[in-house]
Amino acid sequence: EPEVTQTPSHQVTQMGQEVILRCVPISNHLYFYWYRQILGQKVEFLVSFYNNEISEKSEIFDDQFSVERPDGSNFTLKIRSTKLEDSAMYFCASSRSAGEKSGDYTFGSGTRLTVV
């Protein structure tokens, strides 16, 4: 079964450092997403990406965050200057379509980011 692949599974970084989280979405999917889950809290939407541009972002997704699809397969989330409160599990997801037919919205296994 096709899956969304995320690397690394766990990353520890010092406060103020830049991190890049990587994702390989399902190959025939066109919509890509990042979510995060702080320990013990809800899964929260960060950003959606379609046709090489951001289609929607949340208030969490400020100037410290950026996304990129550098080639035909990878989708990345960059945090420029990490803060302690960025520690969370970050999930990448993809879907073939959005709206009514987004039933194949598939998540990866996540990257646990720990900022020390």
Next chain:
Amino acid sequence: EDQVTQSPEALRLQEGESSSLNCSYTVSGLRGLFWYRQDPGKGPEFLFTLYSAGEEKEKERLKATLTKKESFLHITAPKPEDSATYLCAATHAGTASKLTFGTGTRLQVTL
């Protein structure tokens, strides 16, 4: 503000003891109601999407239903391997790509 609320927060069942999990939503123009299963330290695993009131979907011991205000995930004769957190999420008109999640129901099934 769009909200998705799940109850109960935690549920402990004996093997074979059927029950239901509730997801109520206040979302303007619901487009899709999603159910996911999440194991500890893992990403949400897709179970079902429901699009309109009255719709039902089934998969093995799980059945999801949808009304205009809430969705239920019915678990029939659960087994220990059904132990997980079950997440409900919704998309709505205007932000069709964004899933708004509930806090989940932690289900434990014991022998």
